Amino acid sequence: MKINLSKKGIYSFFTNEFANLLDKLPLPPNHQFSQKRLSDFSTGRYCALRALEQLGIQDAIIPIGEDRAPIWPEGIVGSISHCDSLTGAIVAKSSDHISLGLDIEEIGRVTPDLWDLVFTENEKKYLSGLSDEDKLVQSTAIFSIKEAFYKFQHPLTKTFLDFLDVEVVFPDFIQVNVLVDSIDTNSVIRNNRVIFFSEMGCLIAVITNIT
Numbered sequence: 001m002k003i004n005l006s007k008k009g010i011y012s013f014f015t016n017e018f019a020n021l022l023d024k025l026p027l028p029p030n031h032q033f034s035q036k037r038l039s040d041f042s043t044g045r046y047c048a049l050r051a052l053e054q055l056g057i058q059d060a061i062i063p064i065g066e067d068r069a070p071i072w073p074e075g076i077v078g079s080i081s082h083c084d085s086l087t088g089a090i091v092a093k094s095s096d097h098i099s100l101g102l103d104i105e106e107i108g109r110v111t112p113d114l115w116d117l118v119f120t121e122n123e124k125k126y127l128s129g130l131s132d133e134d135k136l137v138q139s140t141a142i143f144s145i146k147e148a149f150y151k152f153q154h155p156l157t158k159t160f161l162d163f164l165d166v167e168v169v170f171p172d173f174i175q176v177n178v179l180v181d182s183i184d185t186n187s188v189i190r191n192n193r194v195i196f197f198s199e200m201g202c203l204i205a206v207i208t209n210i211t
């Protein structure tokens, strides 16, 4: 399945099936990955390879970085995400995008008992005013945008940011604000942009730095 982000120079590949590349992948020696982790890892790398092929890159190797971030081929940025029903990857040339963040979530994952851990006061206030159905969708959306933002910003800043360190801009979810001084918010990450859509019952968030 291809999702059309290519007008923005972003190439993607998503699948709802397990792709077994385990005999070809750069797994760490003596890894202790569970079956689920192996399956996610393999399918995520498969999506990344299919997305890279759209940029003319064949048979790439995408090792696991120290911080678990994928190490993309020279001149490429990208991001991978898996949830139980869908896995995907997005890639672009680093001359077009400074970084990319992708997150896929099943709707309804962020139950109200998690709200204090993952949402700021403003976000909770916004969500509280919604109908029960909208709460389910929009709480998942905000959570997913924050996870995608983390994957966008981490390769650039090498900084850990907690869920309460960032806030989604309301009402149209077009950007993520960083609320803490631990990273330079005047740097390019301040110009982040959210692209958001749903596919096969999942919400998909993409963060980049272009409109």
Ligand SMILES: CC(C)(COP(=O)(O)OP(=O)(O)OC[C@H]1O[C@@H](n2cnc3c(N)ncnc32)[C@H](O)[C@@H]1OP(=O)(O)O)[C@@H](O)C(=O)NCCC(=O)NCCS
Binding pocket: 040, 041, 042, 044, 045, 067, 068, 069, 070, 079, 080, 081, 082, 083, 102, 103, 104, 146, 147, 149, 150, 151, 152, 154, 155, 161, 162, 163, 164, 165, 166
């Ligand atoms: C890293 C994190 C965002 C991954 O999200 P997840 O929901 O557990 O899992 P997903 O399937 O969506 O994404 C996993 C993929 O993210 C990528 N990833 C992991 N760490 C990463 C990092 N530091 N930078 C960029 N990408 C990263 C990997 O490609 C990984 O898949 P792989 O191991 O098969 O290569 C999450 O585990 C985490 O640590 N979150 C806490 C920080 C946070 O989200 N803050 C929010 C406010 S900024």
